[in-house]
Structures are given as C-alpha cells and as structure tokens.
Amino acid sequence: MTSEASLLPDHLEDERMRDVERLELLDTPHEERFDKITRMACRVFGVPMASVSLMDHDRQWFKSILGLELSEVPRERTVCRTTIARAYERPDDPALVLPDASTDPAFMDIPGIGGEGGIRFYAGYPLFGPAGHPVGTFCIYDTEERNLDPDQLDTFAELAEWTQRELDRSDEFDRAAEIQKQLLPRPLSDLPGYEIATVCLPAFVVGGDFYDHYRLREGVVISVADVMGKGLGAAILASGVRSSLRGAGRVLERFGRRPVGVLDTGMALTLGAEHLADDFEHTGTFATSFVAAIEFSTGDVDHADAGHGLAAIRRADGGVEPLEGDGPPLGVFPATTWTSETAHLAPGDMLVVCSDGLLDLLDENSDPAALCRFVAGHPTPEALVAAARALTVNEPPLDDVTVVAIRRNEMS
Incomplete structure (x- = not known):
C-alpha cells in the first residue's frame, strides 16, 4: 500500500523513517555548520532562499532555512516529498530541478508555489541516513524562473555532498558521545x-x-x-x-x-x-x-x-x-x-x-x-x-x- 502523503509504499516509508530517527536531529536547534551551507548556496547561486530539511512522517522540518520564515510545513504540501521519492526511482539522477514549478501541474497547486513573491524555481537534492534511505533534502529556491547549467549542477551536487558529510558526522558524533558516556x-x-x-x-x-x-x-x-x-x-x-x-x-x-x-x-x-x-x-x-x-x-x-x-x-x-x-x-x-x-x-x-x-x-x-x-x-x-x-x-x-x-x- 502506498501512502498518499509520502508517495512511497508503506514498508519503504517505515524503513525510511527508522533512518530519520537514527539521526536524532528532528526538533534540535539550528547549527552553524548547516547554516553556513545555506548561506553559501544563496551566495553561489544568487538565490534568495535555501534550506536543509528532514522529512518526518507528516511534515517537512527545517534544520536550516534562509529567506523563508518557516520551521516546518505539512508533508503533502511540499515539492521535497517528490525529491525523496525520486531518490528511490532514479538513484543515478536524484536531483529534482524545476525551472518554473508554477507551470508544472504536479506542483502548481502547492501553497507558496507561484503567485506574487511565491516560489517558481526549485532545485532539491536528497540526503541520506545511516542505512542509505533518503531522510531529507538540500534545496535552493527563487521567485523567478531560472535553470542550472551543467557546471552549476555540479556545484549544487557538491554542496549537497557537503551537507551529507555533516549529516554523517552527526551520526558519528552520536556514537562517539554514547561511547564517551559509557567510559x-x-x-x-x-x-x-x-x-x-x-x-x-x-x-x-x-x-x-x-x-x-x-x-x-x-x-x-x-x-x-x-x-x-x-x-x-x-x-x-x-x-x-x-x-x-x-x-x-x-x-x-x-x-x-x-x-x-x-x-x-x-x-x-x-x-x-x-x-x-x-x-x-x-x-x-x-x-x-x-x-x-x-x-x-x-x-x-x-x-x-x-x-x-x-x-x-x-x-x-x-x-x-x-x-x-x-x-x-x-x-x-x-x-x-x-x-x-x-x-x-x-x-x-x-x-x-x-x-x-x-x-x-x-x-x-x-x-x-x-x-x-x-x-x-x-x-x-x-x-x-x-x-x-x-x-x-x-x-x-x-x-x-x-x-x-x-x-x-x-x-x-
């Protein structure tokens, strides 16, 4: 059975959520190591908005977000749930790039897409947990239509890899903290x-x-x-x-x-x-x-x-x-x-x-x-x-x- 909110089969969503929970990052304070990445993304691509988020059962929660006054949004109202699903469907090409989401029938009705000051350009890259399941996304947004050329796509992937290393480091630090506590x-x-x-x-x-x-x-x-x-x-x-x-x-x-x-x-x-x-x-x-x-x-x-x-x-x-x-x-x-x-x-x-x-x-x-x-x-x-x-x-x-x-x- 496939969940309408997640776009994933229930058994796959259960495994994915176990990976999210292993990170123990949901609802934790913002950290400079992630904020540095979103600031860098906005400067490099000249966009007004960027985020690092985790996808919970029913919400997208932002570990770092720049240019938007949000802490979380309902999962069914996100483009990123499609990016998460794409990680399973197209693992060799996981980035989702929408030059103008307001003209795409799959996304044009999502709140915040299009309209006066709304998001039009979207680029999202999945982030993965300890067991290899997509747990969240690294994203950049713009209120104007645009695209990424091949060099920019490479840079986008490199920033996503930087974000992934920070997630991996979080897991390593959790294990180190547990060992230090046991000592x-x-x-x-x-x-x-x-x-x-x-x-x-x-x-x-x-x-x-x-x-x-x-x-x-x-x-x-x-x-x-x-x-x-x-x-x-x-x-x-x-x-x-x-x-x-x-x-x-x-x-x-x-x-x-x-x-x-x-x-x-x-x-x-x-x-x-x-x-x-x-x-x-x-x-x-x-x-x-x-x-x-x-x-x-x-x-x-x-x-x-x-x-x-x-x-x-x-x-x-x-x-x-x-x-x-x-x-x-x-x-x-x-x-x-x-x-x-x-x-x-x-x-x-x-x-x-x-x-x-x-x-x-x-x-x-x-x-x-x-x-x-x-x-x-x-x-x-x-x-x-x-x-x-x-x-x-x-x-x-x-x-x-x-x-x-x-x-x-x-x-x-």
Whole structure:
C-alpha cells in the first residue's frame, strides 16, 4: 500500500523513517555548520532562499532555512516529498530541478508555489541516513524562473555532498558521545563513611573533560582532567589520559611503597605523563589534571595538581579553602616530576574538583574565588551537582562542565 502523503509504499516509508530517527536531529536547534551551507548556496547561486530539511512522517522540518520564515510545513504540501521519492526511482539522477514549478501541474497547486513573491524555481537534492534511505533534502529556491547549467549542477551536487558529510558526522558524533558516556566510571555506592556525586556536561556532543573515581583497598581515588580543545579530537585524547592516570594509580597501589596514605598522587601524575608524552608531542596538545586519594579511616587527602587549579575543600562550618597546586599541565614540559600535597577531611567536610567550564558560568572573568562562593552555598555533593546542572539550563555552556564532590559523613 502506498501512502498518499509520502508517495512511497508503506514498508519503504517505515524503513525510511527508522533512518530519520537514527539521526536524532528532528526538533534540535539550528547549527552553524548547516547554516553556513545555506548561506553559501544563496551566495553561489544568487538565490534568495535555501534550506536543509528532514522529512518526518507528516511534515517537512527545517534544520536550516534562509529567506523563508518557516520551521516546518505539512508533508503533502511540499515539492521535497517528490525529491525523496525520486531518490528511490532514479538513484543515478536524484536531483529534482524545476525551472518554473508554477507551470508544472504536479506542483502548481502547492501553497507558496507561484503567485506574487511565491516560489517558481526549485532545485532539491536528497540526503541520506545511516542505512542509505533518503531522510531529507538540500534545496535552493527563487521567485523567478531560472535553470542550472551543467557546471552549476555540479556545484549544487557538491554542496549537497557537503551537507551529507555533516549529516554523517552527526551520526558519528552520536556514537562517539554514547561511547564517551559509557567510559565514565560507574557510580560508587559503597564508600564507607563517604558520599559522592558527579556530573560531566560536554559543551558539544563530545568533550575534552573527564572525571574518574575508583576504589583502593583502603580508600578512593578521584581525578578530573581537561584536555586542550573541544569536540571529538579532545575526547579521543581525554580517553587516553583517563586510562593512563588510572593505570598509573593501579600500578602504584600494587607495587608502590607508601608508609602513610593510600596513593602517592604526585607519582601517579608523573607516571601517567611519561606514558602520554609521545601523544601530547605528536598532537601538540596538553591537559590539566587534579588527582586526589582519600584514606577512608582518617580522612587524609593526598593530592597533586597539574596546572588545574580548581579544587577546594568546603568545611563543615561553610568555610571554603582552595587547594593550591603549582605543577605544570601534562604535556607541557617533558620529564616533569609532580609532587603531592596533603590535606584532611574532617566529618562534614567536602572535597570539590571542577573544570573551568563551571567557572565560566559562574564568573565572566573566570575568577577562581567565584568557585569558592558557589561551593560555600551547597553543603552536600548532590546539592552542588544539582546546582551546577541548573546553571546550564538557561545558558548552554561554551566549554565542558565537570564537577566531582565527595563528602565525609558527619558520623565517620
């Protein structure tokens, strides 16, 4: 059976819609990477209108549109549904070009076609989803009759290919984001005498921030790091930094000799940096990091800072003490040796480590004192993390936001 709205057999439309849904782009905000393409199309072809859209069950939804005040239109009132169907019927020649749609009986009755200021020229190219089904269109329009010569058709196809690469990249980023999310440590629910809460919110689909925490025999290790840059490249490097720092901590726990405390965090940073030296050199990047090891029974904290500078202890009485560190970031100076400092968590005290994305939200001048003021107002890990999340609701972060907070309970 063929749907009148889609012009496609029902089974084919069902498969096509599964491809649309795989993209997870419907009703998402406009993105500059698509807006750039529509602007370029209008300049190159001298047309007043261009769009990138997805074809839903019953509507055409515009991811980017220039020259028309629309966000969506009913599917049965579009030329693009014919472009979608053409992708199946003429896969070797998928572009639909109408020099004057107002004179074509198949399209002349569609609202917006012809008339005073209406669309006459239309050129549409199908866009495809992960499984190869047409999911939307790249289009240019004009209010005057015109056509595309062979060179212009080639350019039109090239712009459509650019749009397709961005769609493909969306799918790749979704998979990368899911993997990065899975690499975050599982919640720790068995910390004797302690409670912990965490959040990691990438500014983009994936990010260069990460946090980690893991149990030792007599304590727990937490770390936060921020790799230079944003996006997929930073996320790849962040995964390597996380693995190296955790691996160094595990090796030291097993083979290290430590008269007091549970881990020499300065040595862990040093070993991790040695392992990452080639990666940082070849990519020209660096990472800041803060690592802390807390001994359960005493509340003693061994901590080391590699250029991070965003850690503090909130005391039970509400006072906040920054934890100072003067070590350079990982990857800046070869053969650096980091040394650890010590602090103490009394019952009711909370250790907080964040990334500079939180600081950007708190203070436009990125004043570290803003972090202390923010931490002072939230006595528990859950309250602090909830407040950090709330900051991003009305003001999407321009940088990744990460917060880790661990509190020693009053009775421990």
